[in-house]
Amino acid sequence: MTATVATQLVASLKAHGVRYVFGVPSESFTTLLDALYADGEITFVPARHEGGAAFMAEAHAAASGGIGVVLGGRAVGAANLSIGVHTARENSTAMLVLVGQLHSRHRGREGFQETDLPAFLGPVAKHAVEESDPHRVPPAVARALTLSRTGRPGPVVLSLPEDVLDHETAAVPALPRAGTRPAPSPEDVTAVRKLLLGAARPVVIAGAGVKLSGAEDDLVAFAEAWEVPVLAAWRRHDVFPNEHPRYAGHLQMGTHPDLVATVREADLVVALGTRLGEITTQGYTAPAAGQRIVQVDVEPGQLGKAYPVELAVHADALATMRALGKPGERRDPDWADERQRVYRRVTTVDPAENREHVDNRQIVRALRAGLPPDAVVTNDAGNFAGWLHTFFRFPLARTYVGAASGAMGYALPAAIGAKLAAPDRTVVSVSGDGGFLMTVQELETAVRLRLPLVSLVFNNNMYGSIRMHQERRYPGRVIGSELGNPDLVELARAFGAFGTRVAADAEFPAALEAALAADRPAVVEIVTDPGRISVWNTLDELRERTA
Incomplete structure (x- = not known):
């Protein structure tokens, strides 16, 4: 049984749990919009600006744990929504960015609103591609949906000339594929445990990797077992319950110096699913040069990128904490208690x-x-x-x-x-x-x-x-x-x-x-x-x- 590329795309979005598509209507996507209308199960949310639509899609994905979808037409729509693409990349949010392109036969002739969309959006996206062969669009959609959600999630841009959407295809909808999340090696587990057991003042800086792996409860259990204070990385406030006795604060712009001291006085910093970016590290001053750092991240390219690390663990945050288990001995709670008292003093x-x-x-x-x-x-x-x-x-x-x-x-x-x-x-x-x-x-x-x-x-x-x-x-x-x-x-x-x-x-x-x-x-x-x-x-x- 055949369907149009637009119909197949809508079916693929449904298979991936998409219930809302955000965007501004465009002549490039009238066929796709009509396919959404005919299907009736996915709601198209017309925004007043593509930048707002992209923010809606990104936040919807962040709040739901699914994938956000935003629609923009040609160069001007792509330019407007680019701020949301950059935000999704910085937030590690799964998002499919569908941008329209002019008719294939007009490409390369400076047609109306023509630009190289993958080259334009590629630097702020996880991946960007244009597909002009209608027979290759279904696999391109499948790859984009999978790539956006695997490893470190992010926005994937798919540019589609308007004429490809009307073509018939026998391709079946793209079904979700279970992605593997790397677990730490036995050697890494042994090494991390040894460092933790030898540390008198350890601290965890918890980032998006904890949230994306659904490891918030495991982080609470880990902090309680190892008696380690937890700091939230920049704008990851809800990674750890803020009223918990092991919470030590949020690393933001203008963090109170007494909270920054929790990092600077630590004898071991465990960066758990965080990039250790400029704001989290207070301009790359906390940790300071020479502090011992263990970094755990699902994306190998992040390991050691911001700081030299003593131990780089390419692994999922959830799998890592479960592999580390409990310390096997009573840990001294005084350091963690002290840092929590400091947090409450400066934020109450x-x-x-x-x-x-x-x-x-x-x-x-x-x-x-x-x-x-x-x-x-x-x-x-x-x-x-x-x-x-x-x-x-x-x-x-x-x-x-x-x-x-x-x-x-x-x-x-x-x-x-x-x-x-x-x-x-x-x-x-x-x-x-x-x-x-x-x-x-x-x-x-x-x-x-x-x-x-x-x-x-x-x-x-x-x-x-x-x-x-x-x-x-x-x-x-x-x-x-x-x-x-x-x-x-x-x-x-x-x-x-x-x-x-x-x-x-x-x-x-x-x-x-x-x-x-x-x-x-x-x-x-x-x-x-x-x-x-x-x-x-x-x-x-x-x-x-x-x-």
Whole structure:
């Protein structure tokens, strides 16, 4: 029995558990869109910009544990969605990126919106290919779906000329293939155990590899058995329950020095499924040169890439922890207890109610108190996030969705993707005014889909992180970082969403309650002090220090 390439592609997506395809309609994909319409089991979610669609697809995959699919047409659509491709690569998120190409007979003649799409998107993708032979499209789809999910997951780009989708094919749908995840060798297990048993102050830095292998519970058991403190790598907050006695904090931009000391004072650093990137390592200063490092990663190319390591283990995080087992002897808990006390000391916020101004610490404290434990928080980029990163506690796995790439504009479309993945859970996006207005048009998408999600917007009328860097180097010489914003409450209402404003943190609990009860998309604008530029500094303090 034959089908068109478009029909076969839709069947392949269904076989891989895809239930939503995100994108902006394109003339390159009218045949595929019609195949989705005819099938009826996969919902096409039209966004207002391909960048927002790509963020939705990435976050949907992150929240569901499946694969995200985004659709973009030709060069302009591909350019717009490229930010989401880069984010999926940085986040190690499985994503199929389908980009349209002009008709095959027009290729190479500078046709309308023609560009070399694999060459364009390849550097930010895990893999990118164009397939113009209709008989080879089905196996190309199968390979793309498999490649995106195996090893270190990532975005795979498949460029398809518009004419190939109408061709008939006898190929069967691409079925999911069970991928093998490498286990540590017996020699590696012995070596890691020896290093751990000989360490008085070990620490685990846990990254995406733990989450992607579903090893969160095993990490808790490992930390308890070996009496080892656990730090979350950059934007991997929910890799370990934050209220657990072995949690020691999150390594972020501007991490409190006492938390960084947990890394610097360790006599063994176990990098478990983390790349040890620039932010996690505080600019490659923690660990310091010469510290003993064991790195465990499913992707061999990551081993020793950022740091020389004493032992490189090419293995899955889950398989590694299970192979290591228990120490076989009682471990001294004093080091782990001490680091947990430090974490609680620098991140605990005592309740207070300011009726004249906003204290972001109190907003974050009240946010945690006002949400159920399994609420999903999506996180934009900007200095406002420092308060969330420092003071919000994630008690459960799969409750955080953020862009390790630092992409602004992520949180709102990510909340849409996460809410579609987890419709029965509360979803809250957290943004600054700069990031929120980069993708605010996706509020219409949320309203159209009738998704009851809440967007918190910390508004200081500036690109705060850029302003901070300016003031550090050129105090008082401000250019380009000041903003003029519309009335965000009225803007939300114009889209058909609920809107409210908070000018003092004492007002926030009631505003949050009203937003959660609105049963539609809601925006809560939080008017913040522009002078309080970061968690630990004011603008005046930065200027004085520089002077």
